[in-house]
Amino acid sequence: MTQMCRVQSWCLGVTLPLILAAALHQGFATVAPPTTPQTTAAPHKDPERPERGNYLVTGSNGTACLLAYMGLQLNISFTSFSQNKTVQDIVNLQPNFTKSSGSCEAESATLRLTTDAEKTNLTFVFALNTTSNKYHLSEVSLSAAWPDMKEHFFAQNRSLDYLRGTLGYSYMCREEQTLSVTPNLSINTFQVQLQPFGLTGDKFGAAEECQLDEDDMLIPIIVGAALAGLVLIVLLAYLIGRKRSHAGYQTI
Template identity: 80%
Template sequence: MTQIRSVHSWCLGVTLQLVLAALLHQGFATVAPPTTAAPHKDPGRPDRGNYHVASTNGTACLLASMGLQLNVTFSSISQNKTLVEVVNLQPNLTKSSGSCDKESASLKLTADGDKTNLTFFFTLNTTSNKYYLSEVSLSATWPDMKAPFSTRNNSLDYLQGTLGHSYMCREEQTLDVTQELSINTFQLQVQPFGLKGGQFGAAEECQLDEDDMLIPIIVGAALAGLVLIVLLAYLIGRKRSHAGYQTI
């Protein structure tokens, strides 16, 4: 019986270590580190919007569904210091436009009556048939800004997908664009190339989603292994117990 308790304790310890390792793995699986500056306000989780770009024949050539949250660092007039403004793009107040070519595509989102202009540029590598978000630009004229805001980065490598497939990331992820701009995405699905019938292709999920699915699998496997080992230890202990009462 002492041996059974020892095996049970060892199994429980291994299970806890596996669960802890899985949780730590998820904790470190982030796209980009959070900004160090304190936000001016927290608007909560943004609503998910559906955006598209049409080709010259009127069919959709780019589709995007996502909630977007902008983290913008600018000089404030009212407080006379640098602030981080956290702003949610509201789908009902946002218009989409853009263009589609063989190797490049763009999605421009215009919000608040042209006070906010956010543009995503995608590039397709025709050799590997892989696409990615290569550039993001933002221009904004918000009431508390000392001067119109403008920033751009054309050397990005986010949201990688395969031609004919969509890129999906249900988990919140942060895209660092410049020191003045980062973007939080929520429930994102995008496809800038290879659309058929104006519909998303099969989704390729991001690493964050895969990690989120991995944790219950690891925990379930660990618990199943624990039950199996305890059962085996019980059967072995019972067999030895019966052997001790045999007549000599």
């Protein structure tokens, strides 16, 4: 009877930490990774994920000065002509029907994307800080004249701070992101790799991963370390319990 109680106690001691480990793992899995104040993980929305497009800007000498490989999704609120009220529409940018152009200067680079026979014009402006050798997306503007729009849509923000990278390196982010531009416009980005400055030829420089990707890799490490600690605690509890049981037999 005494031996049976000891076995049951040991089983309970093993089972409880394992249950705790499972709950801890589930908790980590359901908590979204922290984000920077400017960039947040984008929710899954319809339509489906947009196709990634290759976008190129060449300088005055004909060589590439800006490269971008990314999927883009426009989230726009506008006044509907048919419904006579404000509606929200989500539209994927289709690379096959999108033309890229732009310009490159010493401290700024512009990427213009034009679709639907020039009815949609999306412009990204990147700025370079020559002191720190850091670049970022500083401005976004969108001009659109879709069939159901009651009036021409235009949104612009010249004080953004997204997609930060280092001169000579490309910016990479596999995670989906939402770039908030104005109350009526946000842009969802998918699997972004871009480089607006310091290109060598027509290839990306070494990639710098975004904070969202780093946080996504950190969570499994934390969960693994927590589980390893719990296993160690269970093992120590087992050894201590076994030692005490042997000591009890010797006393009898």
